[in-house]
Amino acid sequence: MSARREERERSMPEGAPRGSAGAPAAYRLRLMRKEDIPFVMPIEVLSYSLPWTEAAFERELDDIPFSRLLAVESAAEKKDAGRAAILGYGCWWMVKGECHITNVTVAPEARRKGVGRFLLWGILDDARRRGATEATLEVRVSNAAAIALYENFGFTSVAMREGYYPDNGEDAMVMWMASL
Ligand SMILES: CC(C)(COP(=O)(O)OP(=O)(O)OC[C@H]1O[C@@H](n2cnc3c(N)ncnc32)[C@H](O)[C@@H]1OP(=O)(O)O)[C@@H](O)C(=O)NCCC(=O)NCCS
Numbered sequence: 001m002s003a004r005r006e007e008r009e010r011s012m013p014e015g016a017p018r019g020s021a022g023a024p025a026a027y028r029l030r031l032m033r034k035e036d037i038p039f040v041m042p043i044e045v046l047s048y049s050l051p052w053t054e055a056a057f058e059r060e061l062d063d064i065p066f067s068r069l070l071a072v073e074s075a076a077e078k079k080d081a082g083r084a085a086i087l088g089y090g091c092w093w094m095v096k097g098e099c100h101i102t103n104v105t106v107a108p109e110a111r112r113k114g115v116g117r118f119l120l121w122g123i124l125d126d127a128r129r130r131g132a133t134e135a136t137l138e139v140r141v142s143n144a145a146a147i148a149l150y151e152n153f154g155f156t157s158v159a160m161r162e163g164y165y166p167d168n169g170e171d172a173m174v175m176w177m178a179s180l
Pocket of ligand 1: 047048103104105106107110111112113114115116117118138139140143144145146148149150152
């Protein structure tokens, strides 16, 4: 496998979370592509009150050189017309050696099966490999599921941004991981 392909399709990154019986996780991580956007959009719209638009995903892919968009698909699923269903996706930016996580999303029907954990592990692994030493993100204070996920990885709350979200004026919690 070429180095490039290997980077795109790392089915089981070393140290990634494993299934309950110690078996390799059933998920595969790869870079997101433009063709994925129509499959990602319905998940995005179902998941957020302020979803990213199609143009926003395109911008991340085309115009922001320090942005990394990753997709999780089922490793077991037979590819239908060349594509496995996208179960989740995430985005992070490399900013001065810091991994700024800007999107972590799992399809509603795929939640609570370890996809979020696999995805976050994949984002942090990708960031580490590219030289990031710290990671940060913002999360709605009411988002108990995401906060629990992040805390499990060692993120801690370091600040609040009051009234950060324009749809309901909710506060954002800034979370930080000091050593990636
Ligand atoms: C947050 C989200 C990514 C979690 O994805 P997931 O695939 O369901 O998470 P996992 O199954 O990998 O769970 C990992 C951990 O997250 C936490 N968690 C996930 N869902 C949870 C829930 N509904 N309630 C409480 N904790 C939850 C738990 O600590 C869990 O560990 P456990 O299974 O040992 O209890 C998913 O709920 C999601 O996409 N939400 C909508 C989008 C969103 O809010 N993204 C975050 C933006 S900052």
